[in-house]
Amino acid sequence: MGGVKATGIFFRGTTTSIRVDKTGIRARIGVAVRAVLAVAIAVIVLIPVVWMGLTAFKKHADAVAVPPKVFFTPRLLDSWVFLFTDRLVLSKPMLAQYPPECTQSWQVCLKSCPEVSRWYECVALENGQLVTGPSKYLERLRNSLIIAGCSTFLAVLLGLLAGYAFSRFEIPGKDDLLFFILSTRMLPAVVVTIPIFLMYRRLGLHDTHFGMILLYTVFNLSLSVWLFRGFIDEIPREYEEAALVDGYTRLEAFRKIVLPNAMTGIAATTVFCLIFAWNEYAFALMLTSEKARTLPPFIPSMIGRGVVEWEAIAAGSLVFLIPVVIVTFALRQYLLRGVTFGAIRQ
Amino acid sequence: MATIELRKVEKKFGDLHAVKPMDLTIHDGEFVVLLGPSGCGKTTTLRMISGLETVTSGQIFIDGRDVTWAHPSDRNIAFVFQFFALYPHMTVWQNIAFPLQSEGQARANIEKRVQEVARVLRIEHLLHLRPKALSGGDKQRVALARALVRRPAAFLMDEPIGALDADARETMRAEIKRLHLAQNATTVYVTHDQIEAMAMGDRVVVMSEAVVQQIGTPAEVYYKPANLFVARFIGSPGMNLVRGHYADGIVYLPGDNRYQVPASWRPALQEALGGQGEVILGFRPEAGRLSSEGALAAQVYASDLHGAYTMLHLSLNDELIHIRTERSQGYHPIGVVVRFDILSDMVRFFDPRTEKAIRRVGSGSPAEEVG
Numbered sequence: 261m262g263g264v265k266a267t268g269i270f271f272r273g274t275t276t277s278i279r280v281d282k283t284g285i286r287a288r289i290g291v292a293v294r295a296v297l298a299v300a301i302a303v304i305v306l307i308p309v310v311w312m313g314l315t316a317f318k319k320h321a322d323a324v325a326v327p328p329k330v331f332f333t334p335r336l337l338d339s340w341v342f343l344f345t346d347r348l349v350l351s352k353p354m355l356a357q358y359p360p361e362c363t364q365s366w367q368v369c370l371k372s373c374p375e376v377s378r379w380y381e382c383v384a385l386e387n388g389q390l391v392t393g394p395s396k397y398l399e400r401l402r403n404s405l406i407i408a409g410c411s412t413f414l415a416v417l418l419g420l421l422a423g424y425a426f427s428r429f430e431i432p433g434k435d436d437l438l439f440f441i442l443s444t445r446m447l448p449a450v451v452v453t454i455p456i457f458l459m460y461r462r463l464g465l466h467d468t469h470f471g472m473i474l475l476y477t478v479f480n481l482s483l484s485v486w487l488f489r490g491f492i493d494e495i496p497r498e499y500e501e502a503a504l505v506d507g508y509t510r511l512e513a514f515r516k517i518v519l520p521n522a523m524t525g526i527a528a529t530t531v532f533c534l535i536f537a538w539n540e541y542a543f544a545l546m547l548t549s550e551k552a553r554t555l556p557p558f559i560p561s562m563i564g565r566g567v568v569e570w571e572a573i574a575a576g577s578l579v580f581l582i583p584v585v586i587v588t589f590a591l592r593q594y595l596l597r598g599v600t601f602g603a604i605r606q
Numbered sequence: 607m608a609t610i611e612l613r614k615v616e617k618k619f620g621d622l623h624a625v626k627p628m629d630l631t632i633h634d635g636e637f638v639v640l641l642g643p644s645g646c647g648k649t650t651t652l653r654m655i656s657g658l659e660t661v662t663s664g665q666i667f668i669d670g671r672d673v674t675w676a677h678p679s680d681r682n683i684a685f686v687f688q689f690f691a692l693y694p695h696m697t698v699w700q701n702i703a704f705p706l707q708s709e710g711q712a713r714a715n716i717e718k719r720v721q722e723v724a725r726v727l728r729i730e731h732l733l734h735l736r737p738k739a740l741s742g743g744d745k746q747r748v749a750l751a752r753a754l755v756r757r758p759a760a761f762l763m764d765e766p767i768g769a770l771d772a773d774a775r776e777t778m779r780a781e782i783k784r785l786h787l788a789q790n791a792t793t794v795y796v797t798h799d800q801i802e803a804m805a806m807g808d809r810v811v812v813m814s815e816a817v818v819q820q821i822g823t824p825a826e827v828y829y830k831p832a833n834l835f836v837a838r839f840i841g842s843p844g845m846n847l848v849r850g851h852y853a854d855g856i857v858y859l860p861g862d863n864r865y866q867v868p869a870s871w872r873p874a875l876q877e878a879l880g881g882q883g884e885v886i887l888g889f890r891p892e893a894g895r896l897s898s899e900g901a902l903a904a905q906v907y908a909s910d911l912h913g914a915y916t917m918l919h920l921s922l923n924d925e926l927i928h929i930r931t932e933r934s935q936g937y938h939p940i941g942v943v944v945r946f947d948i949l950s951d952m953v954r955f956f957d958p959r960t961e962k963a964i965r966r967v968g969s970g971s972p973a974e975e976v977g
Contacts, residue, residue, distance in 0.1 A: 499691055501678075504679060604691070
């Protein structure tokens, strides 16, 4: 808004610019209405995320309370301890074997309970549970990071090269090839889960990182090729040709000229591919069981111990959001920037 | 600096001939303009010289070295694009330095050379800006600076001022011409604007439909067009071309006009037409002279005042011709019949069957003609 206002002041009295009226009362109302609308939309969109965030700090009884509790006494550690540990629910007699100071609040436990040494064991004990070991969450998170990261990198790299080739070179049957690539997305992906499951079993790709990276790369590649074809079409050929006569090889021209100008496309495609690979559920459920299992099928399976631990699920989902948010924020400056800077007249 | 030689260079896109086999030698330091309507193959020719386009057959030599299959970066040429093609993610300084960096030059030397060309092109104050912030003329100066900085053997320019507005075009035309004189660099320049071609070229290569129509100095292509295409294409308006019948030293023109063929032309016409036959008479608008005793008569069809002169449109029994008149020759209302003569040394004849110019034997060196 500041920019508009400044322009208005600048023009006032010097020319009859239409921008002057942007500082008028009607314009201000317009701005206010738009701001209110934007906030309203943001609230609607954010409610589930905020609710998830709140749930992650509730104690179990509050998390499952009906009607849901908006105001509650936050428990900062419960859900996180539940998320990262496997526990055993202690029966009354077993619990009774502990000295009373061990099962009261975890602060007291940590100070004066000789039988438990770790703070998270105290937190569990306070909830009547015994920590039996770390949960699989971190392992699954690692799998998710490896599989989504590698498949996104590959899909973007291969898509960029293929898109460049489709944009710049005469390829026999180019249109047919492009259509074929697109056609791989015409069937709903779930339809092929069983054939792929059988193939993966036979090929020994079941429950492997490589298998999942391959699958997600292939899924994303069609989108990636098409996006990059479009983005690179937007970059005038003359840039590269100028670099060629300026003494560079085609590869150098690609690196020094095409890549910097394709950053918007790279950023957008990276975000799209990452979101798909990160969130994919159905194939991960079918094709992984232990070694390569990712977070999406794991998080809802964190039920057990006799109850659904919604607060732990909420905490796990919250952590799950973080990598995508970080990547999107890191790349947003490229997403917002124009493809070219107007050095060529179109 | 360098000579550029094209030997039977040809380009096909599938079955389509973009350039039919052409020979062309561009001398050291020469400014050669490839001129023709769009789609005539002039840009393809330039791109083949640069190596951005492969040749279908034929050979290209730069300074005697066969570069037919050499990489563009290997030819020691600079290319100036119609739409500038400045790298948008680099500043002006970086754009100009880019060719030098490919040679792995020392930083100090690059700085020195960039400053030098920036001074020549008067863009020193723009070095820190990005191309987006520049005007059209300045963008083209930067593009020229980038071409100049490497001191290439030859400059190839593809309609470098075609994307500029009229004012900037005038300025840049003069600047490029001066730059050429100062650098004395071999230059191949593509344009579809015949005024630009005449103004700038040492020699003009007129192309049409993938074929070289004529190679000659601006004066040659203007006064001695090799065929009907060149006669019509060069000049604004083009050459007057009137169909007639030749017999016994007289061309019978529409509207009962008889044109007495100058004695120097008679043998050539006799020979070319076999005594008599259809012929096309050609003359430039400024070769027509109004006079009350003129041998030819025509009706005034329209009259355009151009300031310094008036262009009279005359109708010779429905065939329109143009004659340029000076102000002193008075006002000619539409519909009146005027009489005129044609300056005998500026008249040309064409054979309507071949569309080629009829040439006089032993009348000095005619223009280099091809095709």
